[in-house]
Amino acid sequence: MRYDTIRYDLAENIATVVMNRPQVMNALNTQMRAEITDAVTRGGKEARVVVLTGEGRAFCSGQDLGDGGNAASLDLERTLRDEYVPMLMAIADCPVPTIAAVNGAAAGAGANLALCADVVIAAESATFTQAFTRIGLIPDAGGTWLLPRQVGLAKAMGAALFAERIAAADAARWGMIWEAMPDDGFAEGWRARARHLAQGPTAAYARVKQALRDSSSNTLEEQLSLEARLQGECGKTRDFREGVVAFLEKRPARYEGR
Structure with a gap:
């Protein structure tokens, strides 16, 4: 795809996907959603970590309300089902770790696009806004599923109802994101995090993602069984053997991701 x-x-x-419509704060239109879906899927095959970030002063301002005519003509149900779901599931189901490097404002669907990644790293000046009720909508793009699990029902409800900006430092303190970094070190900071994951045991990372995501719907017994199965699979990888040998030889492990 071009x-x-x-x-x-x-x-x-490292596959870096940069949303590049800075003139509209990287608002999501039909074409961008299709391109993100394709690029994340491609990155999952070509790289050992996928990073999503934005060009300019914003990460993503959410749905482009001018896409395809006026807001009143938008078929929001179809758009969410046919365009957002494939994009978000490409990120959630990516076989390698995904990082959202939130360089600026993340609002509406843009905020939840970021939160769908495995790890969210934000510049300290970045903000997260569940802006939907400002225009008479509910949080979408996974927001009603992600937020209660990340910050609890009380914080999720307040964020959704008041639609107030949440500073990156507050988002980190709440557990919404992994960390907030000083702006002047942000670009190198997220790249260092990405390099760390890209050099790590990718096969184990894939199973970490599966185990943690499945835990919310499993009983303890089911989760213990899942852990045993996934750990058994990890134990058969070359990365596990390399990790043990490196530990015994007191040297950094050289992981291959298999």
């Missing part, structure tokens, strides 16, 4: 609304870069086993 990319016109994003940039895709592959280096050091």
